[in-house]
Amino acid sequence: MEFLLEISLVGLAVGGVYGLIGLGYVIVYRATRIVNFAHGNIMMFGAYCYFTGAAVLDLPWWAALPLAVTATALLGTAVERLLLRPLEGRSQTVAVMATFGLAAVLHGLVQLLWSARDVFMPPIFAQQPIVLGAMYIPANTGYGALLALAAVGVFLVLFRVTNLGLAMRATASDQVAASSLGINVPAMFNVTWACAAATAALAGVVVGSITTLNPNMGRIGLSVLAVVILGGLDSLAGAILAGLIVGWLEAVTGFYLGASYKDVVPFLVLLTILMVRPHGLLGAPRVERL
Amino acid sequence: MTGPGATDTSANVPSRSGRAEPRRRGQVDAAPHPAALHSAAAAAGGGHAAAARRAGGAALAVAVLVAVPLFGNSYHLHMACLFGIIVISAMGLNLLTGYAGLISLGHAAFMGVGAYGVAWFSSRLGLPFYLCLPLAGLLAAGAGMVTGLPSLRIKGLYLAIATLAAQFILGFVFNEWESVTGGRGGTNVAPAQVGGLLLSTEREMYYPIAAVAVASLLAARNLFRTRVGRAFMAMRDRDSAAEVLGVDPRRYQLVAFGVSSFFAGIAGGFMAYFYKVVTPGQFSFQLSLFYLTAIVVGGMGTVQGVLLGAIFMTATPSALAAVAGVFGPLAAGLLAPLREVLFGLLIVLFLIFEPGGLAGIIGRTRKRIMLITAAKE
Numbered sequence: 001m002e003f004l005l006e007i008s009l010v011g012l013a014v015g016g017v018y019g020l021i022g023l024g025y026v027i028v029y030r031a032t033r034i035v036n037f038a039h040g041n042i043m044m045f046g047a048y049c050y051f052t053g054a055a056v057l058d059l060p061w062w063a064a065l066p067l068a069v070t071a072t073a074l075l076g077t078a079v080e081r082l083l084l085r086p087l088e089g090r091s092q093t094v095a096v097m098a099t100f101g102l103a104a105v106l107h108g109l110v111q112l113l114w115s116a117r118d119v120f121m122p123p124i125f126a127q128q129p130i131v132l133g134a135m136y137i138p139a140n141t142g143y144g145a146l147l148a149l150a151a152v153g154v155f156l157v158l159f160r161v162t163n164l165g166l167a168m169r170a171t172a173s174d175q176v177a178a179s180s181l182g183i184n185v186p187a188m189f190n191v192t193w194a195c196a197a198a199t200a201a202l203a204g205v206v207v208g209s210i211t212t213l214n215p216n217m218g219r220i221g222l223s224v225l226a227v228v229i230l231g232g233l234d235s236l237a238g239a240i241l242a243g244l245i246v247g248w249l250e251a252v253t254g255f256y257l258g259a260s261y262k263d264v265v266p267f268l269v270l271l272t273i274l275m276v277r278p279h280g281l282l283g284a285p286r287v288e289r290l
Numbered sequence: 291m292t293g294p295g296a297t298d299t300s301a302n303v304p305s306r307s308g309r310a311e312p313r314r315r316g317q318v319d320a321a322p323h324p325a326a327l328h329s330a331a332a333a334a335g336g337g338h339a340a341a342a343r344r345a346g347g348a349a350l351a352v353a354v355l356v357a358v359p360l361f362g363n364s365y366h367l368h369m370a371c372l373f374g375i376i377v378i379s380a381m382g383l384n385l386l387t388g389y390a391g392l393i394s395l396g397h398a399a400f401m402g403v404g405a406y407g408v409a410w411f412s413s414r415l416g417l418p419f420y421l422c423l424p425l426a427g428l429l430a431a432g433a434g435m436v437t438g439l440p441s442l443r444i445k446g447l448y449l450a451i452a453t454l455a456a457q458f459i460l461g462f463v464f465n466e467w468e469s470v471t472g473g474r475g476g477t478n479v480a481p482a483q484v485g486g487l488l489l490s491t492e493r494e495m496y497y498p499i500a501a502v503a504v505a506s507l508l509a510a511r512n513l514f515r516t517r518v519g520r521a522f523m524a525m526r527d528r529d530s531a532a533e534v535l536g537v538d539p540r541r542y543q544l545v546a547f548g549v550s551s552f553f554a555g556i557a558g559g560f561m562a563y564f565y566k567v568v569t570p571g572q573f574s575f576q577l578s579l580f581y582l583t584a585i586v587v588g589g590m591g592t593v594q595g596v597l598l599g600a601i602f603m604t605a606t607p608s609a610l611a612a613v614a615g616v617f618g619p620l621a622a623g624l625l626a627p628l629r630e631v632l633f634g635l636l637i638v639l640f641l642i643f644e645p646g647g648l649a650g651i652i653g654r655t656r657k658r659i660m661l662i663t664a665a666k667e
Contacts, residue, residue, distance in 0.1 A: 035450075086642045090641075093450070096393055097637060098641050101641070104630045104637070107630055108627035108628065108631035108634065112631070225451060263458070267454075267455040268459065270452070274451070
């Protein structure tokens with residue numbers, strides 16, 4: 001029982017990180033109706049940027065982290081401007097293939113630039129495990145989850161209170177109306193991609209400090225795809241909730257059935273939810289009008 | 291409707307036809323274009339000649355295909371077999387993505403089902419080669435249709451995600467179901483045998499692969515003159531309109547998944563006989579990327595595009611390896627990531643700049659040449 005509780009807490013912590021990654025998917029989907037299959041690899045790119053700052057250039061974490069976030073946000077704007085804007089008006093299938101291609105480019109590029117080996121990221125958090133009664137939570141997982149949830153909170157507040165956030169939400173809910181009110185819709189798409197990439201960079205740093213850093217880290221992004229489908233592609237709250245659920249499920253199955261089962265759980269959840277409730281737990285059901 | 295850009299017409303159909311219509315009306319009064327006259331004459335008087343030319347081309351193609359093993363060395367034959375396998379599998383993916391407008395990010399996994407199917411049918415049940423392959427195809431078709439099952443409720447984007455899930459779930463099964471798949475180390479496949487003849491080398495595998503590749507191209511081409519094929523394209527171009535006309539999209543989506551995976555399963559089965567070993571690593575995510583690149587570069591929704599894509603994808607990895615070989619052993623380690631970057635870039639660039647793929651480029655060039663020659667006459 002103690003074990004189950006400890007495993008559950010670790011799972012929930014990992015789930016918090018999934019929530020942060022899921023946030024990136026959801027804001028892009030809400031604004032542009034595109035599911036970004038390269039999101040996991042953008043996250044990996046952010047983690048490598050942090051690694052370069054902190055380990056190669058030997059910067060302290062408070063300098064390396066903003067640097068990584070900025071560099072990744074720039075990547076996000078570049079992707080929107082150079083890849084997705086020329087494809088606007090084409091079908092969703094095309095956008096899926098394009099982001100899939102982008103994922104391959106990033107995966108290869110990271111190996112060319114940084115090598116395919118595992119590297120250790122300089123620790124960003126204190127290294128003593130968190131002790132709760134009789135339970136131990138690894139420091140990186142625990143603090144990472146707290147950082148992730150804090151980042152989610154900050155982003156949500158920014159969306160609510162700033163003018164830019166208001167413009168972004170307006171664009172997401174009705175492009176034509178937003179445009180007629182003087183909002184520069186393409187620019188909002190661009191900012192949205194930058195924000196998503198920035199959250200991805202943060203998530204990458206957290207994931208990279210929990211595990212090690214290697215070019216296959218982007219795989220987690222695909223597992224999180226399952227999370228956002230479960231939560232509902234257009235629901236921010238759904239992403240957080242589903243992140244916690246899937247994180248917990250993974251930890252528990254991984255503990256009882258063996259580590260290799262852990263990787264397949266998100267995809268089983270995914271297929272089930274697609275058959276039973278395609279719009280997810282908190283997503284809006286899609287109504288099609290002709 | 292198989293021209294360039296036909297795969298993503300949902301957004302721009304109205305605007306395109308809206309622009310095209312007045313222009314067409316204006317042309318009624320104008321003098322007929324020389325090219326139009328030329329083609330009209332060809333249609334009226336030269337139908338017989340065209341048929342004869344086509345028959346001649348087919349005879350030539352068959353002669354070349356039959357002659358390859360007589361003149362090629364084992365490297366040529368190795369590449370020819372790979373090419374044939376790529377043609378079969380890419381045709382399957384193109385049926386799904388190019389013709390039916392559905393996308394699969396898990397094509398490699400269905401090939402894997404076929405390959406493991408062959409391994410199992412031949413070693414456990416001792417079935418002969420000519421039974422194993424179709425059975426493996428059917429097995430893969432079953433797996434494909436199960437993956438397509440969510441399509442009863444969802445479409446488009448969600449379906450793409452479902453195929454991605456299938457890729458990972460099947461990959462997990464290949465790795466973990468050790469009693470059948472042999473786990474991570476994979477399983478060996480005995481060489482194919484027909485009667486007393488052992489098909490163990492490239493030279494002997496060549497004819498069956500070539501025959502099936504040709505058959506699959508012909509089958510695919512003819513499929514689009516049937517009710518099912520036309521239903522696929524109607525579904526792709528405007529699914530709600532297709533539904534109004536009596537095409538049940540759910541049923542035909544399942545059929546498309548089944549047919550596409552059947553091709554993949556056959557190709558995977560050939561891979562098993564060709565390499566004589568089946569491992570989970572062969573059917574990774576990267577292979578799905580490979581086939582997606584093949585159809586996007588070749589040209590979605592055309593048989594010609596499959597051939598061009600397969601030629602391109604057979605040649606590119608060896609060309610890359612040759613280039614890397616010049617730079618010595620250091621560059622060899624960079625080969626896999628380089629290939630990935632290249633494939634990804636090709637997908638992206640072709641989608642943006644040339645949605646019709648190589649087939650689109652060739653079609654346009656041919657039209658231009660015809661216009662020029664017609665103008666000269």
